[in-house]
Amino acid sequence: MTAAGSALSVAFVQRGELRCLTPLPPRLPKRALRAAQFRAVSAGLLPNDAPTTGLVEPVGRPRTIGAGTGFATSALQLVVSANGSTYSRELDATALAPWTESAAAALAADGRLETGVPYRTTIWCTGPGPWPTFDLPAFAVQGAVEAENGRALHPYVDNADDMPVRMRHRAFQASLAHCREAPDVERGGVFLGHLSRLASGGLVVQAMHYCPAEHVESTPCGMHWTRGTWEAIHARRRELGPALQVVSWAHSHPRSVVGDDADANVLFLSREDVALISAHFDPPNVTSIVIDPEADEDSGPACAVFGWDRAGIGLVHRSIDLV
Numbered sequence: 001m002t003a004a005g006s007a008l009s010v011a012f013v014q015r016g017e018l019r020c021l022t023p024l025p026p027r028l029p030k031r032a033l034r035a036a037q038f039r040a041v042s043a044g045l046l047p048n049d050a051p052t053t054g055l056v057e058p059v060g061r062p063r064t065i066g067a068g069t070g071f072a073t074s075a076l077q078l079v080v081s082a083n084g085s086t087y088s089r090e091l092d093a094t095a096l097a098p099w100t101e102s103a104a105a106a107l108a109a110d111g112r113l114e115t116g117v118p119y120r121t122t123i124w125c126t127g128p129g130p131w132p133t134f135d136l137p138a139f140a141v142q143g144a145v146e147a148e149n150g151r152a153l154h155p156y157v158d159n160a161d162d163m164p165v166r167m168r169h170r171a172f173q174a175s176l177a178h179c180r181e182a183p184d185v186e187r188g189g190v191f192l193g194h195l196s197r198l199a200s201g202g203l204v205v206q207a208m209h210y211c212p213a214e215h216v217e218s219t220p221c222g223m224h225w226t227r228g229t230w231e232a233i234h235a236r237r238r239e240l241g242p243a244l245q246v247v248s249w250a251h252s253h254p255r256s257v258v259g260d261d262a263d264a265n266v267l268f269l270s271r272e273d274v275a276l277i278s279a280h281f282d283p284p285n286v287t288s289i290v291i292d293p294e295a296d297e298d299s300g301p302a303c304a305v306f307g308w309d310r311a312g313i314g315l316v317h318r319s320i321d322l323v
Contacts, residue, residue, distance in 0.1 A: 010100055011072055011124035012113060020112045021124055022103050029056045030134050032091050037080045037136055040087035049138050050082040057131040059090060070126040164319040165287055165305050167207040172322055174210040176302060179252035183293040186223040188251030189213040190233055192244040205247050205287060211236045220254050250289040266292050267304035287318055
C-alpha cells in the first residue's frame with residue numbers, strides 16, 4: 001500500500017448520532033481490488049500477467065453526519081489499472097457487513113454502542129485525497145481449462161455466490177482418512193482441480209485430487225504450514241498436471257477445541273483460519289473445507305464448505321456434491 005493523504009473508516013450511527021469511527025483495515029479494500037482484478041483479467045479486460053495498480057476512492061454525493069470531521073459516502077469506487085487498461089466497480093457498505101458486525105460487537109462490549117438499539121453504518125472519508133492505492137501482484141491466467149462438456153473456461157472467475165463444489169468421492173475420503181489418522185490435532189491439505197461450466201450455464205468447482213499438507217507443525221488449535229509444505233504441494237501438482245489449480249483448502253477441527261460438549265459444532269472458521277485463507281488462498285473461487293475427524297452417521301455432517309462472496313470479502317457457505 002502506498003502512502004495516502006486521506007483515510008477510510010466505517011461510521012457507526014445510532015439514534016441519529018455519529019457514535020464511532022473505526023478505521024477500515026487495508027486488507028478489506030485490497031481484497032476487493034484483487035477480486036476486481038481477477039474478474040477483469042479472466043474476462044480479458046485487463047492484460048494477463050501484468051503488474052496492476054489498485055485505487056480506492058469515494059463515489060456518490062458526500063454528506064456530513066453530526067459534527068464529525070470528514071464526510072460519508074454511499075460507496076467506494078474500485079479502480080484497477082495495468083498497461084494503460086482500466087477496470088472499475090463499486091463497493092457499497094453492505095459488502096463490509098461481516099467485518100462491521102464483528103466491529104459492532106466489540107464497540108458494544110466497550111460501551112461505545114448501545115446494546116439492543118439499531119445502528120447503521122456508512123463509509124466515512126477523512127480528507128480531500130489522495131486516496132489509498134495498492135500495488136497488486138500480477139495475475140496470470142494459465143490458459144483456458146477444458147471443462148468436462150468440452151467448453152473452455154479460465155480457471156479464476158469472480159462469481160462465487162452460486163458456485164457449488166463437486167468433489168470426487170475418493171478425494172474426499174482421502175482427506176477424511178488423513179485427518180482421522182491424528183484426530184487430536186489439526187491436519188489438512190489442498191484439493192486440486194478446475195472450474196467447469198454446467199449445461200445450465202452455471203459454474204462448478206471440480207475438486208479432483210487431495211494433497212495432504214506435509215512438513216507442518218500441528219497442535220489441537222492450529223496447523224503451521226512451512227516452506228516444505230508448499231514445495232511438496234507444488235511438486236504433486238506438477239506430477240498430476242500443471243493445468244490443475246488449487247481449488248480448496250481443507251483442515252480438521254479436533255473436538256477437544258470445543259470442550260466436553262459432544263454435540264458441539266466444530267465446523268466453523270476461526271479468526272486464524274480466515275487469516276490463513278486471506279494470506280494464501282486469495283482467488284474468489286477457492287473454497288475452504290472444515291472437517292470433523294470424529295463425525296459418523298449419527299453425529300452429523302463430516303464437513304462444511306466455505307467460500308468468498310461476490311465481493312471477495314465475506315465467507316459464506318457452499319454446497320458440496322460427492323461424485
